[in-house]
Amino acid sequence: MNIGFPAPDHDHARCVHDLLKRAEQACGGRGLRLTPLRRRVLEALAESHAPLGAYEIVEHLAKAGEPAPPMSVYRALEFLVAERLAHRIESRNAYLACNYGHDGDEVVMFLLCERCGTVAEVASRAVGRDLGEAARGVGFETRAPVLEISGLCANCRKAKPRR
Ligand SMILES: [Zn+2]
Ligand SMILES: [Zn+2]
Ligand SMILES: [Zn+2]
Structure with a gap:
């Protein structure tokens, strides 16, 4: 299943809702915890279909009135990337929420x-x-x-x- 590029007028609230729900299910299924911070970081990433730098996420959380130390944000990102709930886009030095479910040999x-x-x-x-x-x-x-x-x-x- 390929999602492709979202139409400019798509229902993005629904994208975010579905993405967070998939992440919660994936964590539950693997016996992992989507802690409040991991969830907030994923939510910040999911707000746009463009990748965000780690520092932009730190700023985003601070602006939302939920500041977190950069080290904790980095650790949350590491978790999300390791579980393939988010990806590191090397050429942009930024992170993207995963809009896709992955399996092995693709x-x-x-x-x-x-x-x-x-x-x-x-x-x-x-x-x-x-x-x-x-x-x-x-x-x-x-x-x-x-x-x-x-x-x-x-x-x-x-x-x-x-x-
Ligand atoms: Zn474009
Ligand atoms: Zn969307
Ligand atoms: Zn993905």
Whole structure:
């Protein structure tokens, strides 16, 4: 299942609601606790479909009247990334709430819009197989491969070019 890019007028409150619900279910199923801070960090990430830097999250929490020490925010992010409830987007040095449920042998591809900053996740088993084969050819074993791909999202492609 690929979510793709959200339409500009989509019901985002619902996105956030569904995402938090999925995260709670995933944690429950794995016997882990989505502590209040982990939940708030995920909520802050889920507020936008563009990735946020760790420091932006710290600021966001402070503005919301729920300040947390940066170290605790980093630890919450580490947890969310390890559980694949959020992702680190290396090329942006930022984090994104996961809008997708992952399973083992897929390659996750992050499509990064250069104009609006939105990131969509798509996954492919076929790419996973090809990549695995190419890597094995040089004696390499891939682990949770991720690709980051820049371009323009459908909404930005439709928009008139800026002058
Ligand atoms: Zn949304
Ligand atoms: Zn994901
Ligand atoms: Zn865009």
